[in-house]
Amino acid sequence: MHHPSFQHLDTGTLERWLDESVELTLVDIRDPQSFAQGHIPGSRHLDNDSIPALLEEAPKERPMVVVCYHGNSSQQAAAWLSAQGYADVYSLDGGFVGWQQLLPSRVEV
Structure with a gap:
Protein backbone atom coordinates (compact mmCIF):
# COMPACT_ATOMS: atom_id res chain seq x y z
CA MET A 1 0.00 0.00 0.00
CA HIS A 2 1.39 3.36 -1.05
CA HIS A 3 1.03 6.10 1.54
CA PRO A 4 0.28 9.60 0.32
CA SER A 5 3.60 11.33 -0.02
CA PHE A 6 2.56 14.82 0.91
CA GLN A 7 3.01 16.63 4.19
CA HIS A 8 0.75 18.84 6.26
CA LEU A 9 1.67 22.50 6.55
CA ASP A 10 0.40 24.91 9.17
CA THR A 11 -0.49 28.52 8.48
CA GLY A 12 2.38 29.89 10.57
CA THR A 13 4.98 27.94 8.60
CA LEU A 14 3.56 29.10 5.26
CA GLU A 15 3.54 32.69 6.53
CA ARG A 16 7.20 32.37 7.53
CA TRP A 17 8.13 30.84 4.16
CA LEU A 18 6.43 33.72 2.34
CA ASP A 19 8.15 36.26 4.61
CA GLU A 20 11.50 34.61 3.89
CA SER A 21 10.73 34.51 0.14
CA VAL A 22 11.19 30.73 0.02
CA GLU A 23 10.80 29.67 -3.62
CA LEU A 24 7.63 27.63 -3.75
CA THR A 25 4.66 26.96 -5.97
CA LEU A 26 1.40 27.91 -4.27
CA VAL A 27 -1.76 26.54 -5.87
CA ASP A 28 -5.37 27.19 -4.88
CA ILE A 29 -7.93 24.58 -5.93
CA ARG A 30 -11.08 26.39 -4.79
CA ASP A 31 -13.66 27.43 -7.38
CA PRO A 32 -12.75 30.40 -9.61
CA GLN A 33 -15.27 32.75 -7.97
CA SER A 34 -13.91 32.08 -4.47
CA PHE A 35 -10.35 32.55 -5.71
CA ALA A 36 -11.32 35.87 -7.33
CA GLN A 37 -12.88 37.05 -4.07
CA GLY A 38 -9.66 36.46 -2.15
CA HIS A 39 -6.56 34.28 -2.11
CA ILE A 40 -3.11 33.98 -0.55
CA PRO A 41 -0.74 36.41 -2.31
CA GLY A 42 1.38 34.62 -4.90
CA SER A 43 -0.98 31.70 -5.35
CA ARG A 44 -2.25 30.57 -8.72
CA HIS A 45 -5.67 29.12 -9.35
CA LEU A 46 -5.59 25.45 -10.26
CA ASP A 47 -8.42 23.61 -11.97
CA ASN A 48 -8.74 20.91 -14.61
CA ASP A 49 -8.04 23.46 -17.36
CA SER A 50 -4.85 24.83 -15.80
CA ILE A 51 -3.30 21.55 -14.64
CA PRO A 52 -1.38 20.90 -17.91
CA ALA A 53 0.26 24.35 -17.74
CA LEU A 54 1.18 23.83 -14.08
CA LEU A 55 2.74 20.44 -14.79
CA GLU A 56 4.73 22.01 -17.60
CA GLU A 57 5.85 25.16 -15.75
CA ALA A 58 6.29 24.29 -12.07
CA PRO A 59 9.77 22.95 -11.20
CA LYS A 60 9.50 19.45 -9.74
CA GLU A 61 12.16 20.17 -7.09
CA ARG A 62 10.40 23.29 -5.76
CA PRO A 63 8.07 22.84 -2.77
CA MET A 64 4.41 22.94 -3.75
CA VAL A 65 1.67 24.03 -1.35
CA VAL A 66 -1.96 23.16 -2.14
CA VAL A 67 -4.74 25.30 -0.69
CA CYS A 68 -8.48 24.52 -0.64
CA TYR A 69 -11.30 25.76 1.58
CA HIS A 70 -10.62 23.92 4.85
CA GLY A 71 -7.64 21.67 4.15
CA ALA A 77 -4.79 17.06 -4.77
CA ALA A 78 -1.45 17.05 -2.92
CA ALA A 79 -1.26 13.26 -3.10
CA TRP A 80 -2.04 13.40 -6.83
CA LEU A 81 0.61 16.09 -7.47
CA SER A 82 3.12 14.06 -5.50
CA ALA A 83 2.36 11.12 -7.79
CA GLN A 84 3.16 13.39 -10.76
CA GLY A 85 6.75 13.63 -9.55
CA TYR A 86 6.77 16.66 -7.28
CA ALA A 87 9.20 16.02 -4.44
CA ASP A 88 7.87 18.29 -1.66
CA VAL A 89 4.09 18.65 -1.69
CA TYR A 90 2.16 20.18 1.19
CA SER A 91 -1.51 20.50 2.04
CA LEU A 92 -2.29 23.69 3.99
CA ASP A 93 -4.06 22.68 7.22
CA GLY A 94 -7.16 24.81 7.75
CA GLY A 95 -7.11 25.84 4.10
CA PHE A 96 -7.84 29.33 2.89
CA VAL A 97 -10.56 29.80 5.53
CA GLY A 98 -8.01 29.21 8.29
CA TRP A 99 -5.49 31.54 6.62
CA GLN A 100 -8.12 34.28 6.26
CA GLN A 101 -9.16 33.97 9.91
CA LEU A 102 -5.58 34.14 11.21
CA LEU A 103 -4.12 36.56 8.66
CA PRO A 104 -6.91 38.72 7.23
CA SER A 105 -4.38 41.37 6.17
CA ARG A 106 -2.61 38.82 3.99
CA VAL A 107 -5.45 38.10 1.58
CA GLU A 108 -5.19 39.38 -1.98
CA VAL A 109 -8.24 40.19 -4.07
Whole structure:
Protein backbone atom coordinates (compact mmCIF):
# COMPACT_ATOMS: atom_id res chain seq x y z
CA MET A 1 0.00 0.00 0.00
CA HIS A 2 1.39 3.36 -1.05
CA HIS A 3 1.03 6.10 1.54
CA PRO A 4 0.28 9.60 0.32
CA SER A 5 3.60 11.33 -0.02
CA PHE A 6 2.56 14.82 0.91
CA GLN A 7 3.01 16.63 4.19
CA HIS A 8 0.75 18.84 6.26
CA LEU A 9 1.67 22.50 6.55
CA ASP A 10 0.40 24.91 9.17
CA THR A 11 -0.49 28.52 8.48
CA GLY A 12 2.38 29.89 10.57
CA THR A 13 4.98 27.94 8.60
CA LEU A 14 3.56 29.10 5.26
CA GLU A 15 3.54 32.69 6.53
CA ARG A 16 7.20 32.37 7.53
CA TRP A 17 8.13 30.84 4.16
CA LEU A 18 6.43 33.72 2.34
CA ASP A 19 8.15 36.26 4.61
CA GLU A 20 11.50 34.61 3.89
CA SER A 21 10.73 34.51 0.14
CA VAL A 22 11.19 30.73 0.02
CA GLU A 23 10.80 29.67 -3.62
CA LEU A 24 7.63 27.63 -3.75
CA THR A 25 4.66 26.96 -5.97
CA LEU A 26 1.40 27.91 -4.27
CA VAL A 27 -1.76 26.54 -5.87
CA ASP A 28 -5.37 27.19 -4.88
CA ILE A 29 -7.93 24.58 -5.93
CA ARG A 30 -11.08 26.39 -4.79
CA ASP A 31 -13.66 27.43 -7.38
CA PRO A 32 -12.75 30.40 -9.61
CA GLN A 33 -15.27 32.75 -7.97
CA SER A 34 -13.91 32.08 -4.47
CA PHE A 35 -10.35 32.55 -5.71
CA ALA A 36 -11.32 35.87 -7.33
CA GLN A 37 -12.88 37.05 -4.07
CA GLY A 38 -9.66 36.46 -2.15
CA HIS A 39 -6.56 34.28 -2.11
CA ILE A 40 -3.11 33.98 -0.55
CA PRO A 41 -0.74 36.41 -2.31
CA GLY A 42 1.38 34.62 -4.90
CA SER A 43 -0.98 31.70 -5.35
CA ARG A 44 -2.25 30.57 -8.72
CA HIS A 45 -5.67 29.12 -9.35
CA LEU A 46 -5.59 25.45 -10.26
CA ASP A 47 -8.42 23.61 -11.97
CA ASN A 48 -8.74 20.91 -14.61
CA ASP A 49 -8.04 23.46 -17.36
CA SER A 50 -4.85 24.83 -15.80
CA ILE A 51 -3.30 21.55 -14.64
CA PRO A 52 -1.38 20.90 -17.91
CA ALA A 53 0.26 24.35 -17.74
CA LEU A 54 1.18 23.83 -14.08
CA LEU A 55 2.74 20.44 -14.79
CA GLU A 56 4.73 22.01 -17.60
CA GLU A 57 5.85 25.16 -15.75
CA ALA A 58 6.29 24.29 -12.07
CA PRO A 59 9.77 22.95 -11.20
CA LYS A 60 9.50 19.45 -9.74
CA GLU A 61 12.16 20.17 -7.09
CA ARG A 62 10.40 23.29 -5.76
CA PRO A 63 8.07 22.84 -2.77
CA MET A 64 4.41 22.94 -3.75
CA VAL A 65 1.67 24.03 -1.35
CA VAL A 66 -1.96 23.16 -2.14
CA VAL A 67 -4.74 25.30 -0.69
CA CYS A 68 -8.48 24.52 -0.64
CA TYR A 69 -11.30 25.76 1.58
CA HIS A 70 -10.62 23.92 4.85
CA GLY A 71 -7.64 21.67 4.15
CA ASN A 72 -9.55 18.54 3.17
CA SER A 73 -9.73 18.31 -0.63
CA SER A 74 -6.21 19.76 -0.85
CA GLN A 75 -4.94 16.49 0.65
CA GLN A 76 -6.21 14.49 -2.34
CA ALA A 77 -4.79 17.06 -4.77
CA ALA A 78 -1.45 17.05 -2.92
CA ALA A 79 -1.26 13.26 -3.10
CA TRP A 80 -2.04 13.40 -6.83
CA LEU A 81 0.61 16.09 -7.47
CA SER A 82 3.12 14.06 -5.50
CA ALA A 83 2.36 11.12 -7.79
CA GLN A 84 3.16 13.39 -10.76
CA GLY A 85 6.75 13.63 -9.55
CA TYR A 86 6.77 16.66 -7.28
CA ALA A 87 9.20 16.02 -4.44
CA ASP A 88 7.87 18.29 -1.66
CA VAL A 89 4.09 18.65 -1.69
CA TYR A 90 2.16 20.18 1.19
CA SER A 91 -1.51 20.50 2.04
CA LEU A 92 -2.29 23.69 3.99
CA ASP A 93 -4.06 22.68 7.22
CA GLY A 94 -7.16 24.81 7.75
CA GLY A 95 -7.11 25.84 4.10
CA PHE A 96 -7.84 29.33 2.89
CA VAL A 97 -10.56 29.80 5.53
CA GLY A 98 -8.01 29.21 8.29
CA TRP A 99 -5.49 31.54 6.62
CA GLN A 100 -8.12 34.28 6.26
CA GLN A 101 -9.16 33.97 9.91
CA LEU A 102 -5.58 34.14 11.21
CA LEU A 103 -4.12 36.56 8.66
CA PRO A 104 -6.91 38.72 7.23
CA SER A 105 -4.38 41.37 6.17
CA ARG A 106 -2.61 38.82 3.99
CA VAL A 107 -5.45 38.10 1.58
CA GLU A 108 -5.19 39.38 -1.98
CA VAL A 109 -8.24 40.19 -4.07
